[in-house]
């Protein structure tokens with residue numbers, strides 16, 4: 001039986017990547033910092049994935065175990081590993097890199113001929129490449145030439161696009177009916193997922209053939225990553241930041257607000273125009289269908305009750321230069337498309353987001369109060385002063401930020 005180590009036993013780990021690996025015959029060792037989650041994984045021989053749709057169904061997941069990611073026991077899993085995957089959050093990748101580096105050294109000692117791939121299943125451009133650089137720094141420190149050769153030639157780091165909405169799971173709120181026996185949550189490992197999924201992996205970066213059902217292989221990975229991040233995630237974030245300011249708690253509530261729907265649709269049209277110019281593999285008709293499926297089917301799925309605070313989480317990452325808001329807005333300027341007014345409203349709403357339980361949001365509000373909004377755009381979003389296009393976006397967002405209160409007709413936080 002092939003073996004996979006998956007870092008992050010959260011929603012995507014248990015609800016998407018873990019199940020695809022298990023269904024393809026892998027034993028999955030989940031590695032997570034959450035000790036009680038690991039105890040639970042080790043004390044159950046199965047858990048259930050609930051498909052949240054108007055035709056609900058369930059799949060039972062078996063052949064998994066858990067290990068605390070900070071425990072030395074995790075290193076003992078590496079000599080038999082075939083594939084390493086992650087879904088911990090892009091900002092966490094540098095934290096797990098030293099462990100992966102140590103594990104790969106152990107793998108080299110016991111199986112110097114092994115070919116192993118590492119796939120970071122995170123929202124973000126080039127996540128596996130970022131992980132490769134981080135792991136490489138640790139692996140290559142004090143490494144022998146043979147070890148360095150092993151790292152460079154035997155370990156693949158393949159970027160991917162990973163798409164499946166996996167909200168916090170509460171079967172009583174799934175919209176599938178409380179009385180439906182199939183939807184009763186058995187234990188805390190159970191997870192609810194939308195029926196749609198897409199996992200596209202860079203075929204040129206893989207060192208081995210892993211035969212995983214549901215994993216699509218493709219060249220032009222950047223096109224798939226940006227199409228997904230700059231459409232699904234752009235709309236999701238826009239709906240959620242504006243929704244939070246208007247007092248909604250779920251994505252379903254916020255998307256029914258006509259003003260929010262219209263800004264979100266405008267934002268994905270603005271990003272879509274640039275995406276089609278940059279990535280010519282997608283036709284205009286195909287992209288229009290892609291947008292419509294997201295806006296009118298996936299994000300409106302009444303069986304998926306997603307929390308706005310989950311979608312808004314980590315706003316520093318989401319305001320990053322290459323992420324879902326600033327990334328497509330800058331692409332509009334770069335491809336001469338014009339002023340992305342809807343994206344600017346979305347960026348402004350993200351800066352206004354002030355959930356006290358979100359440490360990024362608190363840091364952004366403090367920065368706004370101490371240094372002003374422009375500092376957020378320059379320092380967090382990397383919009384360099386003197387770069388003409390970046391300066392245009394800054395002006396556009398500052399205008400949107402000031403007008404947002406009037407536009408939405410709500411009181412905004414300090």
Ligand SMILES: NC(=O)c1ccc[n+]([C@@H]2O[C@H](COP(=O)([O-])OP(=O)(O)OC[C@H]3O[C@@H](n4cnc5c(N)ncnc54)[C@H](O)[C@@H]3O)[C@@H](O)[C@H]2O)c1
Nearest residue numbers: 008009010011012032033069087088089090122123165166
């Ligand atoms: N949930 C979704 O709809 C969805 C869809 C596509 C992609 N993603 C991406 O998948 C990744 C995970 O998202 P999620 O929704 O599953 O989050 P989550 O919070 O449900 O799961 C993350 C898991 O990582 C663990 N973790 C955190 N730090 C760790 C560390 N240092 N070592 C080991 N484990 C650690 C946490 O304990 C948690 O169990 C993110 O990059 C997200 O953008 C999520």
Ligand SMILES: O=P(O)(O)OC[C@@H](O)[C@@H](O)[C@H](O)[C@H](O)CO
Nearest residue numbers: 123162163164165166233236311
């Ligand atoms: O996971 P994040 O924090 O990057 O973004 C929140 C959601 O938009 C995201 O998890 C989506 O549900 C997911 O990307 C769908 O594929």
